[in-house]
Amino acid sequence: TVIALLTGIAVFITMAVLCVFSAGAETFGDFRYELLENGTVEITDYLGGAEKLTIPSQIDGKKVTAIGAYAFEECNSLVSVTIPASVTDIGNYAFYYCESLESVAISGNVTRIGNKAFGNCNALSSISIPESVTSISGSAFLYCTSLASVTIPDSVTSIGGFAFGFCKNLTSVTIPDNVTDIGDCAFTSCEALTSIDVSEANDYYSSVDGVLFNKDMTDIIQYPIGKTDTDYIIPNSVTNIAVSAFEACKTLTSVTFPNGVTSIGDYAFAGCASLTSVTIPDSVT
Numbered sequence: 001t002v003i004a005l006l007t008g009i010a011v012f013i014t015m016a017v018l019c020v021f022s023a024g025a026e027t028f029g030d031f032r033y034e035l036l037e038n039g040t041v042e043i044t045d046y047l048g049g050a051e052k053l054t055i056p057s058q059i060d061g062k063k064v065t066a067i068g069a070y071a072f073e074e075c076n077s078l079v080s081v082t083i084p085a086s087v088t089d090i091g092n093y094a095f096y097y098c099e100s101l102e103s104v105a106i107s108g109n110v111t112r113i114g115n116k117a118f119g120n121c122n123a124l125s126s127i128s129i130p131e132s133v134t135s136i137s138g139s140a141f142l143y144c145t146s147l148a149s150v151t152i153p154d155s156v157t158s159i160g161g162f163a164f165g166f167c168k169n170l171t172s173v174t175i176p177d178n179v180t181d182i183g184d185c186a187f188t189s190c191e192a193l194t195s196i197d198v199s200e201a202n203d204y205y206s207s208v209d210g211v212l213f214n215k216d217m218t219d220i221i222q223y224p225i226g227k228t229d230t231d232y233i234i235p236n237s238v239t240n241i242a243v244s245a246f247e248a249c250k251t252l253t254s255v256t257f258p259n260g261v262t263s264i265g266d267y268a269f270a271g272c273a274s275l276t277s278v279t280i281p282d283s284v285t
Helices: 002-024
Strands: 026-028 031-035 041-046 052-054 062-067 080-082 103-105 126-128 149-151 172-175 195-198 205-208 211-214 219-222 231-233 254-256
Touching: 103 126, 126 149, 149 172, 195 205, 195 211
Parallel strands: 041 062, 052 080, 080 103, 172 195, 231 254
Antiparallel strands: 026 031, 031 041, 205 211, 211 219
16 A cells, blocks of 8 residues: 555665664764774764763774764863874864863874864863964854963964954963964954964064054954053054954043054954044045
């Protein structure tokens, strides 16, 4: 009958889905993992409740090379994690919202820290990023409100948008020579940030009195919002003020724009609670 035929098809589809799931995901102790095309392992989920965790470098004789997206999301028991030397990639949201996580030891072979990999880990007070890392993705450390210091190694070439956004206890940042891309709002609302240091060897960015500019001084990338200046005169060379450049500068009462400024980015002066008046020059388009 038609009903019997449809029932048989439904059972077949269900069994096929289950077979596909079981073929892709395996369990090793408290870890779920998948075998990648290159024969190595990606950890996809953690089922345990450890406070101090050392991630295995091998599972069933195969090298663990990746921590997958969401693998440890909301593992609120975790206080410290050691990532082995076999791992090269920390995926998006890998440790997202691990609210008790205080310290992370990252091996010297990781090349990428994914989007929001440590986002909202608000107990994380310090982290050492190894020389192997070339990319810090957008929002990687967003809302890490206890993060007081971070060392960005010379190997890093890009820092994504909101990478350190809302890290309200971050006091200083050093931009390495090789960084060629800093995303919008990379340091937005870092309330304690008073200085951004850039080496003279950096071909893309420069810093004057802690304010981050592009190299030719035409764009203001970030004004450290922890500074207590009440008045700021924007240099005559500036033509563009980036997204969130002055966001949450609570002490700023006045800003003087040169006539050469042509654009003011989104949220550029959002949350400037003391700013009483703004005169926008005719050059702004």
